[in-house]
Amino acid sequence: MRGEFEQIRKVWAPLAAGAPGAYELRNDAAVVTPPPGEELVVTLDTLIEGVHFLADDPPDLLARKLLRVNLSDIASMGGRALGYLLSTAWSPRIDDSWVETFASGMAADQKEFDVHLLGGDTVRTPGPLTLSLTAFGRVAQGRALARSGARAGDLLYVSGCIGDGALGLLSRRGELRILSLAEQEYLDRAYRLPDPRMTLGPALVGLASACLDVSDGLVADVNHLAEESGLQVTIETARVPLSSAASSAVAADPDLFRVVLGGGDDYELAFAAAPQERDRVVALSEQLDLPLTCIGHFSEGEGVRLLDRDGRPLVLAGRGWVHF
Amino acid sequence: MRGEFEQIRKVWAPLAAGAPGAYELRNDAAVVTPPPGEELVVTLDTLIEGVHFLADDPPDLLARKLLRVNLSDIASMGGRALGYLLSTAWSPRIDDSWVETFASGMAADQKEFDVHLLGGDTVRTPGPLTLSLTAFGRVAQGRALARSGARAGDLLYVSGCIGDGALGLLSRRGELRILSLAEQEYLDRAYRLPDPRMTLGPALVGLASACLDVSDGLVADVNHLAEESGLQVTIETARVPLSSAASSAVAADPDLFRVVLGGGDDYELAFAAAPQERDRVVALSEQLDLPLTCIGHFSEGEGVRLLDRDGRPLVLAGRGWVHF
Numbered sequence: 100m101r102g103e104f105e106q107i108r109k110v111w112a113p114l115a116a117g118a119p120g121a122y123e124l125r126n127d128a129a130v131v132t133p134p135p136g137e138e139l140v141v142t143l144d145t146l147i148e149g150v151h152f153l154a155d156d157p158p159d160l161l162a163r164k165l166l167r168v169n170l171s172d173i174a175s176m177g178g179r180a181l182g183y184l185l186s187t188a189w190s191p192r193i194d195d196s197w198v199e200t201f202a203s204g205m206a207a208d209q210k211e212f213d214v215h216l217l218g219g220d221t222v223r224t225p226g227p228l229t230l231s232l233t234a235f236g237r238v239a240q241g242r243a244l245a246r247s248g249a250r251a252g253d254l255l256y257v258s259g260c261i262g263d264g265a266l267g268l269l270s271r272r273g274e275l276r277i278l279s280l281a282e283q284e285y286l287d288r289a290y291r292l293p294d295p296r297m298t299l300g301p302a303l304v305g306l307a308s309a310c311l312d313v314s315d316g317l318v319a320d321v322n323h324l325a326e327e328s329g330l331q332v333t334i335e336t337a338r339v340p341l342s343s344a345a346s347s348a349v350a351a352d353p354d355l356f357r358v359v360l361g362g363g364d365d366y367e368l369a370f371a372a373a374p375q376e377r378d379r380v381v382a383l384s385e386q387l388d389l390p391l392t393c394i395g396h397f398s399e400g401e402g403v404r405l406l407d408r409d410g411r412p413l414v415l416a417g418r419g420w421v422h423f
Numbered sequence: 424m425r426g427e428f429e430q431i432r433k434v435w436a437p438l439a440a441g442a443p444g445a446y447e448l449r450n451d452a453a454v455v456t457p458p459p460g461e462e463l464v465v466t467l468d469t470l471i472e473g474v475h476f477l478a479d480d481p482p483d484l485l486a487r488k489l490l491r492v493n494l495s496d497i498a499s500m501g502g503r504a505l506g507y508l509l510s511t512a513w514s515p516r517i518d519d520s521w522v523e524t525f526a527s528g529m530a531a532d533q534k535e536f537d538v539h540l541l542g543g544d545t546v547r548t549p550g551p552l553t554l555s556l557t558a559f560g561r562v563a564q565g566r567a568l569a570r571s572g573a574r575a576g577d578l579l580y581v582s583g584c585i586g587d588g589a590l591g592l593l594s595r596r597g598e599l600r601i602l603s604l605a606e607q608e609y610l611d612r613a614y615r616l617p618d619p620r621m622t623l624g625p626a627l628v629g630l631a632s633a634c635l636d637v638s639d640g641l642v643a644d645v646n647h648l649a650e651e652s653g654l655q656v657t658i659e660t661a662r663v664p665l666s667s668a669a670s671s672a673v674a675a676d677p678d679l680f681r682v683v684l685g686g687g688d689d690y691e692l693a694f695a696a697a698p699q700e701r702d703r704v705v706a707l708s709e710q711l712d713l714p715l716t717c718i719g720h721f722s723e724g725e726g727v728r729l730l731d732r733d734g735r736p737l738v739l740a741g742r743g744w745v746h747f
Binding site for chain 1: 551
């Protein structure tokens with residue numbers, strides 16, 4: 100493998116071209132300047148081979164997922180993406196060609212999301228490939244979305260479809276052979292290449308009272324919204340939006356609905372909005388051509404209440420759902 | 424070991440207390456707001472067990488070194504430290520007590536440098552302990568120091584003493600038994616706990632024409648200054664400032680002067696300043712009670728020229744110095 104300085108010059112500096120504060124990666128640090136009246140949103144995620152991804156994951160898709168999961172956190176705070184720092188610890192199996200394919204994935208998503216590499220660190224590790232990315236976004240001063248702002252009576256919305264990411268992981272493992280090949284490929288892609296809601300997030304500033312991205316799983320993440328807001332949240336599970344592939348999966352094996360509600364890796368936004376904002380949410384959904392589905396509401400109390408299609412409480416027990 | 428959420432609440436959230444944009448680590452991302460007229464300086468460094476530190480390094484000192492090497496990069500750009508994001512990938516041997524000692528080191532240096540934890544990610548790895556830190560600083564808009572601004576005729580200065588870090592690593596390995604115990608301990612500490620020049624860096628804005636921190640080794644780093652500025656640099660090696668411990672080491676074994684000039688981990692600042700600024704540099708040195716020593720100058724040309732005490736060129740060949 101190339102030495103550190105040569106790798107920086109040949110592989111990474113081109114990804115920093117055009118970003119003024121990156122100094123072509125020639126300085127000790129980068130400079131990031133939010134526009135007047137705006138502040139920075141910053142987040143960091145680390146992915147480890149064998150824990151968060153598999154050794155045979157295509158390097159370019161891995162790069163794009165690493166960037167996208169971080170950008171999703173920026174969007175969930177209402178931020179617009181600006182750039183990122185990258186930390187790569189290469190394991191012994193990684194060669195120059197692998198690094199170049201990885202960088203080509205970054206290049207593709209830099210165009211897609213209008214961001215640049217600003218700096219970072221590249222080292223070698225005797226252990227598993229370890230990737231860490233710090234993403235920067237910008238948001239109007241004092242207007243960042245938080246998890247804690249929901250009020251009793253607010254409605255709970257999610258963007259897009261829920262469950263595709265977690266079902267995609269099952270599909271990759273060959274556990275969804277009941278589905279058509281096209282459905283399996285759709286789910287697999289949803290897992291490998293999530294679509295962070297970079298346009299929706301900033302549009303929710305001034306509209307949503309609380310927001311996060313669904314990465315740990317719908318129930319766990321919606322519980323975070325409730326907990327941080329000091330409220331109870333009710334999810335009407337029949338209203339949770341499913342893709343047609345996910346619907347097929349759940350129709351074939353109803354137990355998979357647990358995966359839909361509890362699995363992670365959706366990277367959709369879940370947010371609270373006051374009932375009187377309903378028309379604005381509908382208009383925004385049409386404008387973005389993105390489903391924004393009301394799946395429940397917040398009320399005084401604590402915890403998550405799940406309701407089935409007849410309004411009866413559901414609890415998770417072992418494999419499957421139990422009424423009580 | 425505690426679960427991720429419990430670790431965040433018990434160990435990390437206290438380090439974020441008092442930092443408004445950190446939201447007590449309860450959101451997807453943090454908000455960082457530079458004061459009006461200032462912009463952010465951002466940098467990232469990754470340390471891996473067995474590569475950058477040893478398994479028996481005390482966790483609290485390791486935490487402090489991780490923070491300090493990043494803060495040094497902020498200082499070298501003329502920035503004042505603001506805060507940091509932390510990525511920790513715990514190897515199987517790490518337990519709660521280790522994590523708490525590590526966090527206690529962070530807490531000590533947070534006070535020392537007036538910074539807060541703003542966010543991060545904590546995961547487990549089957550490989551070696553891997554630590555990555557992203558540091559944030561602030562600098563007046565457009566005033567960040569860079570490596571590229573030196574002009575022909577500028578003088579080359581370094582802060583503090585050179586060589587203690589690299590000699591400290593030798594001392595730790597038991598290779599400097601010729602020194603007194605106090606000298607060995609002094610050097611060992613210099614290696615384990617470098618002193619980033621957080622006051623000097625911002626004071627050099629408007630005074631230095633180029634700056635970096637000496638982390639790769641004096642000759643290599645000064646070469647970076649020359650290369651990025653399109654100049655040649657001359658180092659009068661007899662003027663390179665040594666601590667009394669380093670002087671003892673070199674007196675006992677003159678070959679160790681190679682380690683002084685070529686080793687790394689000094690975290691002093693090397694900077695260029697115009698000759699007419701000499702009085703200001705002297706005054707700054709007195710004000711900060713920190714040696715700022717002129718050790719050479721920049722001229723047209725390229726590369727690094729090393730001169731011995733008689734003004735004769737030196738080149739590095741094998742073990743020892745050769746005149747030519």
